[in-house]
Each structure stands twice: as C-alpha cells, then as structure tokens.
Amino acid sequence: MGTWNEEEIGQIQLPDKTDQDPHPRLTLTGSxxxxxxxxxxxxxxxxxxxxxxxxxxxxxxxAACWYISTPGLGHVCPVGLFVKL
Known part of the structure; x- marks a missing residue:
C-alpha cells in the first residue's frame, strides 16, 4: 500500500501461489x-x-477467470492495476 496525493493506493495482484482453488482469489497489495x-x-x-x-x-x-465487466474496459486485465482503497 502507498499514498498518492493523500489517497490510499493498492495494486491488484495475482492469487497466492498456494491457493489451489480452480478460481483463486485476486488480492490487494499490503492488505x-x-x-x-x-x-x-x-x-x-x-x-x-x-x-x-x-x-x-x-x-x-x-487467474484468467477474473475480468473487468465495466463496458469498454473488458479487454483490460485487472491484475496489476492500481486502485484507490
């Protein structure tokens, strides 16, 4: 986690390598x-x-099971995006 202009920012990351679920959960940095x-x-x-x-x-x-459903952004992979927390 970090801050940019006083905003708390995190990054969407790949699932934990030990997660054996066929649909593993993405995580946020730090938290x-x-x-x-x-x-x-x-x-x-x-x-x-x-x-x-x-x-x-x-x-x-x-991790390929995750996608952005927002119209116009479905072609973008969510992994690696910086998000406001």
Missing part, C-alpha cells in the same frame, strides 16, 4: 484483502481514474 466477484474499485488507467467492477468467469480457471 492481503481477497477480491470478490462484483467488487468495485476506482482504478488508474493511462487516461485517468475509472470506476470498474471485477467479475469472474466460472468456465475459466486460474
């Missing part, structure tokens, strides 16, 4: 908070901050 399907965040993109919602596809396994 270890597990992300749930339907969670919303304010995420930093090259053109600024955007409100996003993260969802999970049951037919996919591993």
């Amino acid at each position: 270890g908070y597990g992300i749930h399907a339907g969670d919303g965040f304010t995420a930093l993109f090259p053109d600024g901050w955007h409100e996003i919602t993260i969802e999970m596809r049951w037919e996919e396994t591993g």
